[in-house]
Amino acid sequence: MxxxxxxxxxxxxxxxxxxxxxxxxxxxxxxxxxxxxxxxxxxxxxxxxxxxxxxxxxxxxxxxxxxxxxxxxxxxxxxxxxxxxxxxxxxxxxxxxxxxxxxxxxxxxxxxxxxxxxxxxxxxxxxxxxxxxxxxxxxxxxxxxxxxxxxxxxxxxxxxxxxxxxxxxxxxxxxxxxxxxxxxxxxxxxxxxxxxxxxxxxxxxxxxxxxxxxxxxSGKVSRNNFTPKHLGIHFNNVKRLAELYKEEGEKSQSIRFFQEALEILEEAERKPAIEEEMEKIRKIIEKL
Ligand SMILES: [Zn+2]
Known part of the structure; x- marks a missing residue:
């Protein structure tokens, strides 16, 4: 202490x-x-x-x-x-x-x-x-x-x-x-x-x-100067918002944030865990 x-x-x-x-x-x-x-x-x-x-x-x-x-x-x-x-x-x-x-x-x-x-x-x-x-x-x-x-x-x-x-x-x-x-x-x-x-x-x-x-x-976060730490927290926030809007039945908002989550993953280095997460999010968006 x-x-x-x-x-x-x-x-x-x-x-x-x-x-x-x-x-x-x-x-x-x-x-x-x-x-x-x-x-x-x-x-x-x-x-x-x-x-x-x-x-x-x-x-x-x-x-x-x-x-x-x-x-x-x-x-x-x-x-x-x-x-x-x-x-x-x-x-x-x-x-x-x-x-x-x-x-x-x-x-x-x-x-x-x-x-x-x-x-x-x-x-x-x-x-x-x-x-x-x-x-x-x-x-x-x-x-x-x-x-x-x-x-x-x-x-x-x-x-x-x-x-x-x-x-x-x-x-x-x-x-x-x-x-x-x-x-x-x-x-x-x-x-x-x-x-x-x-x-x-x-x-x-x-x-x-x-x-x-x-x-x-407002839906316009510029990720240009983000470090990996920024990006990690931002990804979690975006995904969380997407899920919250989904629970509320606000489809377009939910899709918007899921799409941003997907974009962040697309820019990341391709690893199996990331590919898997991307596939999951694509499926959620399809169903929405
Ligand atoms: Zn605390």
Whole structure:
């Protein structure tokens, strides 16, 4: 675990196993705010030990879940008895996929995990006025995705709404997603913290992610300067959108995105797995 001080009262705890993940802690006047809880009790206990050692523990804790994906909530149970704040759609996600995901990604578990949904829900926001802390709904990466803004320090924590190089699209909510990213820019944050990137001291990545979401929504993403990493994420996003539109019965949109997925594969080096995938997509398009 790596610890980085951000501003005068923020700490970013970064874990690298099984992959990079940030947990953001704010040493408030009356509360210690814990933004996301990581891969299980071990993630949280390492942080609690650090806070104790450095005399920055000032209970009561207020826990915030940026969204209900497992890597952001598996340490919730350690804070049983504390307020665990999240958007009102969050408990449904726990109920719908909590157990299944726990099984599927069990090897990512660090220490103990007892699925514990949030117990204090908001629709738009919860503000701790005298602490200068705001938790608010900012849908994008998921429908319940929410953010934390420290007004005193101008530090914005965005969960997985921002990712390098591209965000992952999971829902047909691109307009909403773009609105959330535009809102971020109006905050004029000095520091931006996301779930899986380095701490950012400028808002470039917000702008780049916004540009990408706008382009993909309008259906004209230029792939000219894409690295293989860009292309890989973009392919997944395009295919996901095609499938989502198919589920919604929006045929022409679905075909459009399946065709782009096919184009990307046609430009790739021909390997048996790629040929196979191309054949699958051609069959889906035929049937549509
Ligand atoms: Zn995540």
């Amino acid at each position: 790596n610890v980085q001080k951000v501003g005068s009262r923020g700490y970013v705890f970064t874990f690298e196993d099984p992959y990079k993940l940030n947990i953001y802690v704010i040493d408030g006047d009356k509360h210690t705010f814990i933004c996301d809880t990581g891969f299980g009790s071990d993630s949280v206990n390492q942080i609690l030990d650090y806070l104790k050692e450095h005399s920055i523990q000032s209970e009561p804790f207020v826990v915030f879940n940026s969204h209900a994906d497992y890597d952001h909530v598996w340490g919730n149970h350690v804070f049983e008895g504390s307020d665990i704040i999240a958007h009102e759609l969050s408990p449904e996600v726990f109920q719908r996929e909590g157990e299944e995901i726990l099984e599927k990604y069990g090897e990512h578990k660090k220490g103990e995990v007892i699925l514990t949904p949030p117990n204090k829900l908001f629709k738009d926001k919860i503000v701790f006025e005298d602490e200068g802390i705001e938790f608010y709904h900012s849908p994008g990466h998921t429908l319940e995705s929410s953010s934390c803004f420290d007004h005193r320090e101008k530090i914005l924590f965005v969960g997985d709404n921002i990712e390098s190089p591209f965000p992952y699209i999971n829902f047909l909510n691109l307009k909403e997603y773009a609105t959330s990213l535009r809102e971020y820019l109006t905050r004029n944050a000095d520091i931006v913290i996301s779930g899986h990137d380095e701490v950012m001291y400028e808002d470039n990545l917000i702008r780049e992610n916004l540009h990408y979401i706008e382009e993909i929504e």
